[in-house]
Amino acid sequence: MKVEAELPPRTRPSVVELESELPPSAPEPLVKRLGRVALGRQPIGLAFGAPYALFIAVLFAYPLGLSVWISFHSYFFTAPGMSVARPFVGFANYRAVLSDPAVRQSLLNILIFLVINVPLTVGLSMLLASALNSLIPFRAFFRACFYVPYVTASVAMVAVWLFMFNSTGVVNSVLGPLAPVPSWLVNQNWAMPSVAVYVTWKQLGFFILLYLAALQNVPKELYEAASMDGASWWHRLWAVTVPGVRTVTTLITLLAIIVGANLFTEPYLLTAGGGPSGKSASPVLLMYQTGIEQNHPDFASALGVLLVLLVLVVVAAQRLLQRHQA
Amino acid sequence: MVPVRSSFVARVKLRATVVVVFTLSLGLSALGGSAVASAKPAPLSYGPINIWYSNNAQEITWGEQEVAAWNHLYPSQKVTGQQIPAAESSEEVIEAAITAGSEPCLIYNTAPAAVPDFEAMGGLVSLNSFPGAVSYIYARTGALAGMYKSPDNEFYQMPWKSNPVVIFYNKTEFAKAGISTTNPPLATYSEFLATAKKLVSSGAAKLAIDPSPSSEFYEAWYDFYPLYAAESGGKLLVENGKATFDSSAGQAVAAFWAQLYKEKLAGNETYTGDPFADGTAAMAIVGPWAIADYQGKEGSPKVNYGVAPLPTSKGNTSYTVPTFSDAKSIGMYASCKNRGTAWDFLKFTTSESADGKLLSLTGQMPMRQGLEKLYASYFKANPDYIDFAVESAHIIDCPYVSNSIEVWQVFRNDWSKAVIFGSGSTDAALASASAAINKLVASNSSP
Numbered sequence: 001m002k003v004e005a006e007l008p009p010r011t012r013p014s015v016v017e018l019e020s021e022l023p024p025s026a027p028e029p030l031v032k033r034l035g036r037v038a039l040g041r042q043p044i045g046l047a048f049g050a051p052y053a054l055f056i057a058v059l060f061a062y063p064l065g066l067s068v069w070i071s072f073h074s075y076f077f078t079a080p081g082m083s084v085a086r087p088f089v090g091f092a093n094y095r096a097v098l099s100d101p102a103v104r105q106s107l108l109n110i111l112i113f114l115v116i117n118v119p120l121t122v123g124l125s126m127l128l129a130s131a132l133n134s135l136i137p138f139r140a141f142f143r144a145c146f147y148v149p150y151v152t153a154s155v156a157m158v159a160v161w162l163f164m165f166n167s168t169g170v171v172n173s174v175l176g177p178l179a180p181v182p183s184w185l186v187n188q189n190w191a192m193p194s195v196a197v198y199v200t201w202k203q204l205g206f207f208i209l210l211y212l213a214a215l216q217n218v219p220k221e222l223y224e225a226a227s228m229d230g231a232s233w234w235h236r237l238w239a240v241t242v243p244g245v246r247t248v249t250t251l252i253t254l255l256a257i258i259v260g261a262n263l264f265t266e267p268y269l270l271t272a273g274g275g276p277s278g279k280s281a282s283p284v285l286l287m288y289q290t291g292i293e294q295n296h297p298d299f300a301s302a303l304g305v306l307l308v309l310l311v312l313v314v315v316a317a318q319r320l321l322q323r324h325q326a
Numbered sequence: 327m328v329p330v331r332s333s334f335v336a337r338v339k340l341r342a343t344v345v346v347v348f349t350l351s352l353g354l355s356a357l358g359g360s361a362v363a364s365a366k367p368a369p370l371s372y373g374p375i376n377i378w379y380s381n382n383a384q385e386i387t388w389g390e391q392e393v394a395a396w397n398h399l400y401p402s403q404k405v406t407g408q409q410i411p412a413a414e415s416s417e418e419v420i421e422a423a424i425t426a427g428s429e430p431c432l433i434y435n436t437a438p439a440a441v442p443d444f445e446a447m448g449g450l451v452s453l454n455s456f457p458g459a460v461s462y463i464y465a466r467t468g469a470l471a472g473m474y475k476s477p478d479n480e481f482y483q484m485p486w487k488s489n490p491v492v493i494f495y496n497k498t499e500f501a502k503a504g505i506s507t508t509n510p511p512l513a514t515y516s517e518f519l520a521t522a523k524k525l526v527s528s529g530a531a532k533l534a535i536d537p538s539p540s541s542e543f544y545e546a547w548y549d550f551y552p553l554y555a556a557e558s559g560g561k562l563l564v565e566n567g568k569a570t571f572d573s574s575a576g577q578a579v580a581a582f583w584a585q586l587y588k589e590k591l592a593g594n595e596t597y598t599g600d601p602f603a604d605g606t607a608a609m610a611i612v613g614p615w616a617i618a619d620y621q622g623k624e625g626s627p628k629v630n631y632g633v634a635p636l637p638t639s640k641g642n643t644s645y646t647v648p649t650f651s652d653a654k655s656i657g658m659y660a661s662c663k664n665r666g667t668a669w670d671f672l673k674f675t676t677s678e679s680a681d682g683k684l685l686s687l688t689g690q691m692p693m694r695q696g697l698e699k700l701y702a703s704y705f706k707a708n709p710d711y712i713d714f715a716v717e718s719a720h721i722i723d724c725p726y727v728s729n730s731i732e733v734w735q736v737f738r739n740d741w742s743k744a745v746i747f748g749s750g751s752t753d754a755a756l757a758s759a760s761a762a763i764n765k766l767v768a769s770n771s772s773p
Contacts (some may be wrong), residue, residue, distance in 0.1 A: 079449045079661070080661075157597075162597075166595045167595060182594070185595065273542055277651065293415075
C-alpha cells in the first residue's frame with residue numbers, strides 16, 4: 001500500500017507574512033499612521049462607546065479616584081468657596097481605620113456573614129434550581145414564589161422578619177424552650193447569622209434564575225447516561241450538574257461576596273443599626289456614620305478603599321482555588 | 327487567528343487606556359479636592375428667596391400660610407417654600423445641599439446638634455452680622471438663647487421652637503392594670519419601676535415603655551438625655567469642654583434604664599411603628615408634637631393619654647424640672663444671595679403673631695418668653711398644652727461642640743452596649759464614653 005508522505009500541517013499565513021509578501025507601497029503619512037494606531041481601524045466604534053465610557057468615568061472612575069485621594073488627606077465636606085487646608089496625611093487615615101475596634105468588629109461581622117451566606121447561597125440555589133428544572137407539579141408557581149422576595153423591597157420584607165423573629169414571634173413559638181434568649185436579632189451570637197439567613201433567603205430567587213439558565217446548557221444526555229449507569233440523584237448532581245454549571249457557580253460566589261461586603265440595609269433595618277454591642281454592624285454602616293453623619297469622609301474613604309482591597313483579595317483567592325480545582 | 331502584532335497592540339492600548347483614565351481620575355479628583363479661593367460674603371441685598379420647612383403636616387400648613395402672607399405684602403421679594411427633601415435624616419439632606427451649594431436661604435428644620443458641623447462646613451451665616459439681631463434673639467427667647475450661641479458668641483441659628491419631652495401614659499392601660507390615671511405613681515425611679523412591673527405583669531401592656539433601641543446618635547435624646555436633664559438639674563452632655571454624665575446623676579439614669587431593659591419592661595427589639603400609639607407600650611417620652619397624632623379624629627381618639635413630668639431618683643412632680651427641648655432652629659445658609667430679605671422674613675415668621683399661629687396650628691412651643699400670658703386664650707382653650715408651656719422655660723439642648731454628631735454617636739454606642747443590651751457595667755460604659763468624648767472635644771478644640 002502506497003503511503004503518502006506526511007505533509008506539513010496547513011497553516012494560514014500570518015498578517016506579518018502576508019504583509020511581507022505584498023509589493024512595497026508608498027510609506028503611510030505619519031499623522032495618518034498615528035491616528036490609525038490611536039483610534040483603531042474603525043473610529044466610529046469609539047464614538048458609539050464614548051457615552052458609556054463617559055458614564056463610567058463620571059459615575060465610577062471619578063468617585064473612585066476622589067475617594068482614594070481623600071483617603072490620603074485630612075478632608076471634610078465644606079460649602080463651595082470655603083477655604084480650608086486639606087493636608088496630605090499619608091496612611092494616617094488607614095492607621096485610624098485599622099486601629100478602630102468598631103471597624104475590626106465590623107470586618108469580623110462580615111466574615112461571619114460571608115462564611116454563612118456564600119455556601120448557603122450557592123448550595124441552596126443549585127439544589128433548588130435542579131429541583132425546579134425537573135418536571136414537578138406547580139413548577140411555575142414555585143419559581144415565582146422563590147423570586148418574589150428578590151423583587152420585594154427590603155423594608156417590607158424586614159417588617160415580616162422582625163415579626164417572625166422577635167421574642168414572641170412565630171419562630172420562637174415553634175422552637176419553644178430551644179429558642180435563644182435573648183431572641184435572634186438582639187442576641188450577640190445570633191444577630192449576624194440571622195441577617196445572613198435573611199439575605200440568603202431574599203436573594204435566592206435571583207441566583208436560582210442564574211442556575212436555571214445554566215442548567216439549560218447541560219446536555220440531557222449526560223443525565224440519561226448517568227441514570228443508565230445507575231447513578232443516584234445525588235451522584236447525578238455531583239457528577240453532572242456541578243461541573244456543568246461551574247462558570248455560574250463562580251459568578252454566583254463572586255456576586256455573593258460582593259453583596260456581602262457591601263451589606264448595609266439588612267443589618268441596619270433588622271438589628272437597629274449596629275445590633276447588640278455592634279455585633280451586626282457592617283463596614284458600610286460605619287462608612288455611612290463616619291462619612292455622611294459625622295462628616296469624616298477621609299476616614300470613610302480609607303475604610304472603603306480597604307474594603308475594596310479585601311474583596312479583591314477574597315475574590316482572587318476564590319478564583320485561584322477554583323482554577324486549581326478545575 | 328488574531329494576528330500577533332495586532333493582538334499585542336490591542337493589549338497595550340487597552341492597558342494604556344485604563345492607566346490614562348485612572349491617572350486622569352486621580353488628577354481631576356485632586357483638582358476637585360483642592361481648596362477653592364474663598365468667596366466674599368454676600369452683600370445685604372433683597373429679592374426672591376427659597377426656604378425649606380419640615381414635612382410635618384401642621385408645620386407645612388403654617389409655612390404655607392406665612393409664605394403666602396409675606397408674598398402678599400412683599401411681592402417683589404417673593405419667598406418660595408417647600409418641604410425639606412426626604413432622606414434618612416434632615417441633617418444629611420442639609421449637609422449634602424451645603425456641599426453642593428444648593429441649600430435654600432432659610433431652613434426651618436435645623437437641628438441644634440448639627441449646627442456646629444454646618445458652621446464648620448462654612449454653610450451657615452452668622453446672624454450677628456444683621457443689625458440688632460442679637461438683641462432681637464434675646465428679646466424673644468430670653469436667657470435660654472445663650473445655649474444656642476457658638477463658643478465665639480455668634481448666633482449661627484435662630485432658636486425657633488421646642489418640644490419639651492415628658493412622660494405620656496395610656497390611661498386605658500393604666501386603668502386596666504389598676505393604676506391611678508389621674509395621679510399615677512411615676513415620680514421616683516422606684517415608683518416608675520413598680521408601676522412598669524404592674525403594667526406588664528397584669529397583661530395591660532406588653533411593655534411599660536419602648537424608646538427606640540436603634541444605635542442612631544439621636545436616639546439618646548429620647549431615653550437618656552431627658553432623664554439626665556431632670557436628674558442633674560439641667561446639665562448639658564458636655565460643659566466647658568468636659569463630659570458631665572460620668573457622675574452620680576448619669577449613673578442613676580443609666581442604672582434606671584438598665585433595670586427597665588433587664589426586667590423586659592422596656593423593649594430592646596426593633597418595633598416597626600409607634601409602640602405607644604399601637605398600645606404595645608403603656609408609656610412614651612415625647613413632646614407636644616405627638617398630641618395631634620394621639621388625639622386622632624374628634625370623637626375617636628387614637629390613644630386616651632395623660633401626661634406626667636419626668637421621674638428623678640428623689641422624686642419629681644413638677645414641670646419646672648429641666649427636660650430635653652427637642653428644639654428646632656432656623657438657619658440662614660451661606661448660598662443665600664438675598665440675605666436682607668432672608669433676615670426680614672426670618673423676623674416676620676418669628677413675630678408674636680407668627681409664633682401664635684405656630685402654637686395654634688402645631689401645638690409646638692415657640693421659643694418665646696412668657697408663652698402662657700401672651701397666648702392665654704389659646705391655653706385656656708387647650709389646657710393639655712399648658713404643662714408644655716411651663717416646661718418650655720426649663721429646657722436644655724445639645725451642647726454646642728465641634729463634631730457634635732460624633733460625640734453623640736460615641737455616647738450612644740456605649741449606652742447601647744451596656745444599658746440596652748446589658749453587656750458590661752453601666753458605670754464603666756459611662757466612664758468609657760466620657761473619656762472618649764473628652765478626648766474628642768479636646769482634639770477638636772486644639773488648633
